[in-house]
Amino acid sequence: MTTITLPPQPRPVPLLTCQPGAVRDCGGDLLAASAQIDDLGTFVAGDARIGDWTGRGSERYHETIAPIGRRADSMSLALRSVATRVDAHADELQRLLDRRTDLEERRSHLAGEVARLRGEIATATEDDAAALQAECDRVRREVEAYETDLTTWSSDLAAEETAMVQAFQRVQEAEAVERIWGGVVDPADAALATKPGSGASPGEVSTWWDSLTYVQQQAIITAAPGAIGNLDGIPAGTRNAANTVALDRDLANWTHTESLGVLTEDERTWLENARAADEARRNIADRVDPVTGEPIETQVYLYDPAAFDGDGAIAISAGNLDTADNVAVVVPGFGTDAESAGYQADRAATIYESTRYLDPDASNATMFWIGYDAPDNAPWDEGFDGAGVATESMATAGGEHLADTIDGLRESRDGEPAHLTAVGHSYGSTTTGHAAHDQGMEVDEIVFVGSPGVGGDTNDAGDTGIDPEHVWAGANSRDPIADLGNHGWVHGETLFGAGLGDDPAEDDFGGNRFEAESETRGGAFSFGDHSKYFDHDTESLYNISQIVNGNYDAVEHADHVYDPWHDGVQDPEHDRDPTTPATR
Template sequence: MLLVAAALLTASMHSLGVVEVPDVPPAHAAPAAVAVVAPRHPAPVPVATGGHTGVEDVATAGGRAFLDGLGALDADELGRAAADRRVVETVQDDPPSAATVARWWVGLHGDERDLLLRCAPSVVGNLDGVPYAVRDVANRATLMTGLADDDTGAAEAAMLGQVRDSLVHEPGDPQRYLVTLDTRGSGRAAISIGDLDTAADVTVVVPGMFFTVTGQMTDFTDTANDLSREQATLAPLATAGGGSGSGVAVVAWMGYRTPDLSNILSLGLAETGAVRLERAVDGLRERPVDPPRLNVVAHSYGSTTAMIALASGRMTADTLTVLGSPGSDVRSAADLAVTDGEVFVGGAHSDPIAGSGYFGTDPGGASFGSTVLDLAGGVQDAAGDVFRRPVGHNDYLEPGTASLHDVALIGIGRGDLVREQVRRGDHDGDSVVGATPDMYLVRPQDLQPRD
């Protein structure tokens, strides 16, 4: 057990594409730790009636009453509310449901929405149920205000600078949208590659240990962009996605605090992260366009987080792919709210975490009921292979890997092609089913991994 823990520490020190430990801000600039706030509103607290609604009423309200109270504030009061710690905690830690927010937002007049967006962007930008394009505008306003504020501390400025850099996209790549921004403590953020308001296929990528906004947000967003490119290349193979939507979007979701050396052996952050992931997916389910096909791709400790969420009864996904997973207390794929047959597990050669079952059951075990990706064949490419197999714990979503290609196929509804690659005749003597030529739609950059 101790050997596995040591491997877990060592293998997770780097992101999927980052090879350095995140820079530590100067000690004098370190932000105060922020405790996770438990839900403060077991039932909506009604806003005062028969008189003027003020900031105090909003700060102590919950559910629809919280939203209605916001809508009743004037410009000055909205500004004060957005800076009130209690309001921030409600929005970030205990918000109304996405369905409640969506109904509220649709019911507002245009000038009411404009006032909220102008005076309380940090509130509007982090409410699941508000259109993602609106949230992007709001969160970018918060971002730029923070960067321009002389009172912003060095640690927070570094975090915001990383987010700003993460929003830059190459010509020809999809627009990037800032859909979550929480500047408290070590921060939380989520950036979408592509339009979440209209995409037929949405893939949410959940990171593992030692990921921080300040240390890895730019690289993590670029990794999401690599997956988006791979999906775009495979678009001719895609099956029909969600309803009337079109195109793909990939979310670099650093929406929870990941473990560090002080809490690496605990499941507490996974459990808190699972609740936040449930809310993020809830928002996608409530968008005005038909809900997308929803794919979750989770690496390392993020896979534990995702499986907790999908076993909670509060979240569903069309597909789940876990990579380098240390396991969870979920015993079977049947216990996950994922479409039957659409749970995939990848373990690379020389990955000490994959298959360890450190946090419980190994999702790649024979009894779990998942499809195990054909990734662990060895360091050297097999003769004739178009893609190389990943090596180690942090190579899964690198361009040119079989794992990135498989994840992209799953994300466009072609898990059947992935299963063809791994299906073996254990009982009837059949050989491995060969891949069809149209599975290998490869771009030059796939064979030239990003530095």
């Protein structure tokens, strides 16, 4: 009887209990703290010096503060280095977890193979022996390869753990910090000295950033997040890293000051805006990509809690702005400021979900952009008279900011340019119209929804500078704001005083109108219908998503509003039964 040698059982994969996300959060806390310590060094070298104070007292003071500055500089560099190492550790832990999952699957498969062979051998005849031994040898080789990979995995894990522990221990004591980092020049200093001045184009900024070394770039993110976090031309991933440092630092500072009861009025306003930004990024990160089931990537593209006299400026993306095939920038309107960020983030995430759901093969990013000073006097709060106070001045200024933002998004990307869509809602459509007409905003598609008018100088789709085939309008027939724009020969501003330009859903305008009725629309004009354009399973979200994805054939077109000389404004959509196309 021939003896057949079975392959050995594969060893089980050891457990790996860790949470890379929590490790990354720990690194983020350390990075934000290092930025704060860096600020002390900057303060000592700058504002702490009292130039108009002379005499012995002044000399003693300046002698005393100098060592504090040096200590702050070395400590910030030391803490930054550990924070960066912790972040890399989180990445490595995730890779080790992924490798462990693969190993576990291989072990399970091989264990099944060994069991199968054992069963076959038990019932085998002499004639089967040679073939079975060959099969056993094949599986043995697979088990040996698995064992080698398992050993490598275990030693990689041990090496990574040792390196992380050493990074913590290396600069644990103040003496070690001084010995290793004392007198070391911050790589951020020389790099910032070459930064282009204010007024530089996004292209010049991009060229400068690309000229820096990786070490210099990382140093600036921590040491001077405010210098690049909101700078057009800097890649979105970098802006996110810098703004995350700034946001985490601000939250820690102002929350601590609040707990002591000494928060100033300005700081209270800024803290509320910082909290809104925090809520917004969490709202997006808590949701999952409908194609992968993984959390949606979030990028804080703009964070300035003190902008616009305390209204604040925040723009956060669902999806990766640097790499997405399709990028949408959503411009909100009446009544929005930084405190609306949480809700606007939900909108951005909803559009992201819908675009991904409708085209799983395309990658997407959708950013809400509270980057201009929008009118506070919302019509639903103050009636049409209140809205009438709104003029185009804020849209004109906002349009300039928006066009700069679009330029920055274009300029900072490597590789293929994105298919870029600007979606202007409410007064945001007026702002978007100005960005296109006044500034030549370089987008592929313009979508106006719930528009009270797209600016006085934009008389038709061609005036946007975009091919009219790529100018789109969605208007719910019950939305009173969408009815504010100029129609035919009757100009709206003479009736309501709004004066925000033409209705882009009208036939004379010459753009594409898409279906945007809501199943829950009211019987007559209702402000509630002004806010439903981005809700799931609505005609408008479905069509906006198809436009963002460039799937023009899938867009459901609607007949235009028209205004015959012998009668009032007519909306053919008024009597059509709304549908609920799936967007999730």
